[in-house]
Amino acid sequence: MKKVTKIISLMALVGCVAISVTSCQKHDSNSPGVEFMPDMYRSPSLESNLFDVVKNADGTFDTVPSNRKPVAGTIARGYMPYAFANTAEGYELSATMRNPIERNDKNVKEGEQLYGKFCTHCHGATGEGDGLVGGKLPGAPPSYKTVLKTLPEGKIFHSITYGKGLMGAHASQLSQEERWKVTLYVQKLQGNDAPAVATVATDSTAVTTK
Numbered sequence: 001m002k003k004v005t006k007i008i009s010l011m012a013l014v015g016c017v018a019i020s021v022t023s024c025q026k027h028d029s030n031s032p033g034v035e036f037m038p039d040m041y042r043s044p045s046l047e048s049n050l051f052d053v054v055k056n057a058d059g060t061f062d063t064v065p066s067n068r069k070p071v072a073g074t075i076a077r078g079y080m081p082y083a084f085a086n087t088a089e090g091y092e093l094s095a096t097m098r099n100p101i102e103r104n105d106k107n108v109k110e111g112e113q114l115y116g117k118f119c120t121h122c123h124g125a126t127g128e129g130d131g132l133v134g135g136k137l138p139g140a141p142p143s144y145k146t147v148l149k150t151l152p153e154g155k156i157f158h159s160i161t162y163g164k165g166l167m168g169a170h171a172s173q174l175s176q177e178e179r180w181k182v183t184l185y186v187q188k189l190q191g192n193d194a195p196a197v198a199t200v201a202t203d204s205t206a207v208t209t210k
């Protein structure tokens with residue numbers, strides 16, 4: 001019993017010391033104190049849906065909405081346009097693209113996670129087209145391992161971007177980088193993810209290629 005009293009009085013002492021240390025700081029009446037999630041207090045002051053005053057050529061002034069369409073041909077910051085159109089020709093041309101993302105464990109793992117969130121329910125975990133939703137579609141998604149075995153990476157990327165048949169476009173859910181990472185994982189399911197094997201030069205004039 002004595003031990004318990006000792007522990008309690010020790011805890012009380014520690015508490016007192018802690019309070020006295022923290023409460024003796026200089027008081028600033030303007031300080032809002034500790035802010036939990038400061039972005040909730042201080043939202044970015046973007047003034048959309050307001051009006052700008054513009055000067056006309058004849059010297060008069062007009063009030064126009066500040067939300068205006070971007071000038072034709074401009075590209076939003078951080079947005080990467082995609083070169084190929086959603087046409088049969090664009091689809092064929094997309095086969096010429098190469099994946100800019102390196103095939104390493106980290107990127108394939110990220111691709112796998114994205115695949116689990118966006119594709120498994122249709123294509124199935126192993127890519128056989130037997131996901132819970134995929135199996136209910138009038139035409140189940142084809143197997144990566146057999147039917148789509150030879151589908152090149154560019155076309156995989158293109159079809160994820162625009163969708164194909166019953167599959168919707170994923171460009172608004174996944175950035176280009178994410179789509180390329182998913183492509184790495186689709187290739188793994190195709191069985192086409194073996195790293196390029198360097199061919200060993202057999203004579204002194206041959207060039208070793210990657």
Ligand code: HEC
Nearest residue numbers: 118119122140141142155156159160164165166167170182
């Ligand atoms: C709503 C179900 C559904 C979802 C979700 C879905 N797919 Fe599909 N996918 C399909 C169907 C159905 C096809 C067959 C389309 C066709 O050829 O008509 C297909 C086809 C494909 C093809 C072959 C395209 C080609 O060029 O022949 C690839 C690659 C593919 N999907 C990858 C993905 C990836 C990666 C995801 C996730 C980011 C995904 N799909 C999400 C249903 C889906």
